[in-house]
Amino acid sequence: MSSARLDLKNLRKSFGHTHVLADINLSVQPGEFVSILGPSGAGKSTILQLLTGAIAPDGGQMLLDDQPLTPAQHRFAFMPQGDALMPWRRIIDNATLGLEVQGLGRQAARSRVIPLFEEFGLAGFENHYPAQLSGGMRQRAALLRTVVQQRPMLLLDEPFGALDALTRAQMQRWLADMWTRHRWTVLLITHDVREAMLLSDRIYVLSARPACVAHHFQVPLDHPRHSVGSPELAALEARILQTLLNPED
Known part of the structure; x- marks a missing residue:
């Protein structure tokens, strides 16, 4: 999977009289895992809708490797x-569905997918x-369907939000190990501060809407991380929570 650099500059979006995004500025470097946190309704999922071309921005720039992103490019696996x-x-x-939508034949799609089932x-x-599958297995199947498309970047919209706490923790560890192995370029939307710290190189925290980037955090530990119990991460968690609760401070 080739990687790409994403830059969002002064991105704005409204729905009627409801201003959702105001001057969003963020970046994702090749091979980097970046998360976006923010209060409910801040527009986190709206950012992914803009990137996939489901909706159009009202202003600002979306650049992939310094080139304007257009809906026709289909550069993301969502x-x-x-x-x-x-x-x-x-x-x-299910795993071959994305490839078939791209026009790959059924047998060719299966040949690409089958070697990944064991991993x-x-x-x-x-x-x-x-x-017939557990919740965690279903999520792994959905992620397999996503990554096998070999797009430059993965967009993950709260992929583990519907799982129970134990299964979610197991899936977070599994994804951390898989990312360490493959170094996909990932942009993750999540409400879970600890999930973001476990997986991410960097974390963007959005304000309430109209959302802007309230703060940007670097996670100062090497991968893989199977625990967020260190004093460094405890302090980082406190700072992130403080930003979420008081984004203007």
């Missing part, structure tokens, strides 16, 4: 909230239906 697996398709057919912990479940 994983929405929840797994969005089609219940009538077997797991292997994603899904070997032996290729012909199962989503209802």
